[in-house]
Amino acid sequence: MTAITLLQGDITRQSADAIVNAANSSLLGGGGVDGAIHRRGGPAILKDCRRLRASLPQALNCVRAGETPIGKGLRTGQAVATTAGNLDARWVIHTVGPRFSPHEDRSALLASCYREALRVADELGARTVAFPAVSAGIYGWPLEDAARIAVETVRAVATEVEEVRFVLFDERAYGAFAEQLG
Template identity: 55%
Template sequence: MGHMVELKVVRGDITRQDVDAVVNAANNRMRGGGGVDGAIHRAGGPEVLADCIRRFPDGLATGDAGWTTAGSMPARWVIHTVGPNYSAGERDRSLLTSCYRRSLEVADELGARTVAFPLISAGIYGWPKEDAIAAAVETIAAADTTVQEARLVAFDQATFELIRSAVGQAQ
């Protein structure tokens, strides 16, 4: 513990990242959904859903995280975390930062050294993008973790530029 995590910004598809664990922005039901969640379930195949059903029979609380197999993805594990739904009135920022902190704690339990994160809650959950990025960068940078590399994966160029700028300012 106690070393700095190397924070990398990547533009691309989170399901194709060759890392120990990819983080899924899940919903409370943990049965798949839209956005990143749907993409991860499609790419990982039915094993991911089967593992979700087995490990999370009652779903997962907002701000918490847990893991499953990554199925057919290059990663070994999926760390599922449930971000707050800003559009539905869940505006507590500590729930958002908890997603990153808990995901890294789960990564430590698994022995994962490389982890790829999406921008949690910034899609259909409507968290304002600049603050979603700030929450991610601040929390990952401050984490006491054995993870060596955390990737923030942006699907589009505009988001990639925003994250890269925020990471640059944080260093």
């Protein structure tokens, strides 16, 4: 059984086998968690992301998922791994969360981010994985609902990962996840 723990803090300071990046589809860095991981991890992550990006198909499903078409990129709900560069981890698992929409239910895409990241973690042999609150920042997902989907999905996934850590930036996010863990 996978242990789930909560921490309030900076995900880039975690010591884990894998740190999950709430990436944008380009895989070339951005704001929020994505930018912080790229800055602290250094150029090795970006180099690996560019290599991966070159091998990805056109991201044609972006329009269906409410995203902006960007050409080559990682599809919403998918996950891939790169080196962790200067982070205290072996890998960064990049996943692209959906933007929240009040008119379209995209919760299956958000759940897919957690499932796919754990699938990649299993393929890598990772035993500890640190997650941020995917899509709950600039992508606008309501925090309480993002926490519910994250916790329910991680509890439901059959995985060899021994510990999932939700590393939450502030007290409000920590509280929302704590409420879901009961």
